[in-house]
Amino acid sequence: MTAPLLRPSDRTFSFARHALVEAFRLAGCKGAEILLPEFICRDVIGAVNAAGATPRYYPVNEQLQPVHLEGAKGAKAVLAVNYFGIPQDLAIFRKYCQENEAVLIEDNAHGFLGRDLSGALLGTRGDLGVTSYRKTLRVLDGAQLYVNDQRFVAKTDPQLEPSRQTDPMSFRIRRSTSRIERRTGLPLFRLLQTTTRGLRQMRTGSSLPVSDPMSEKTLPGSPEPTSSSLNFISRVNSEQEVERRRRLFGEIASVVSGYDIQPIIKQLGSGASPYGFAFIGSAKEAARVRRAVSRFHVETISWPDLPSAVTVDNNHFYRNVWVVNFL
Secondary structure, eight states, X not given: OBOOOOOTTOEEESSHHHHHHHHHHHTTOTTSEEEEESSSOTHHHHHHHHTTOEXXXXXXXXXXXBSSGGGSTTOSEEEEEOGGGOOOOOHHHHHHHHHHTOEEEEEETTOXXXXXXXXOBTTSSSSEEEEESTTTXXXXXXXXXXXXXXXXXXTSOOOOOOBOOOOOHHHHHHHXXXXXXXXXXXXXXXXXXXXXXXXXXXXXXOSSOOOXXXXXXXXXXXXXXXXXXXXXXXXXXXXXXXXXXXXXXXXXXXXXXXXXXXXXXXXXXXXXXXXXXXXXXXXXXXXXXXXXXXXXXXXXXXXOOOOTTOOOOTTSGGGGEEEEEOO
């Protein structure tokens, strides 16, 4: 079974941020407020600013559910996030939208291929939705805008012509070594990654890419997707990929069950396609998890880089969330 096909009303983009800009435009957000969770990657703010809107934030609890959403009156649109590919309960968001005549946008950047308990494809449950291919699969780019409400279909801009550029050699090497490592167990991708990070450390003083504050004001590259990424997506066996992710989730949860961490999701619902295994814990305990799960050829990372407007101290759980990424 291949990946879900595009509906006539849907559109593809290079990055989910470009898809969000179009969603905000369709929702009529220019000059208005968009309600976002505090716990979100700062890159999303770039899409808000590009749409000429103003971000307004709501807090979330340690289960990543909204808190006091009903008190944030008057937003033109509200963003509901399927964190780490796990379906967000949309009931409270739908209630807010009904009471405030707002547009519900489902941010499914982490949940490509996932479904909720009713079988609904994530990204299709709000008025508008976005998903990212490249967060789930090793492609150069790729994102999708779901236009789910008939009010917006006629207003949607035509599909952009995909770019014919070829994937850079460095990307093709990363994808090939990752595929070989996953199939054979030979740590080729890990060796490449270690070498790349060592060179970055010497050049910049940091082994990992440093968060760029300008990402809150700019968007990456051109909005059109590359045809090579779309072709790759069209050949993906979605059932196999979802099964791989669910199996990894169970195996990693078992390995780290005795660790001093707080898993954010303890059990997967049927249909969920997890982005990774997310947990709250100290940097020391995250390093312990990283060592324990390395045999699965996965990476443990901190997420997200919070927006500059979200100021919490280092002890707040927002700053102590980690995810074993299944890419």
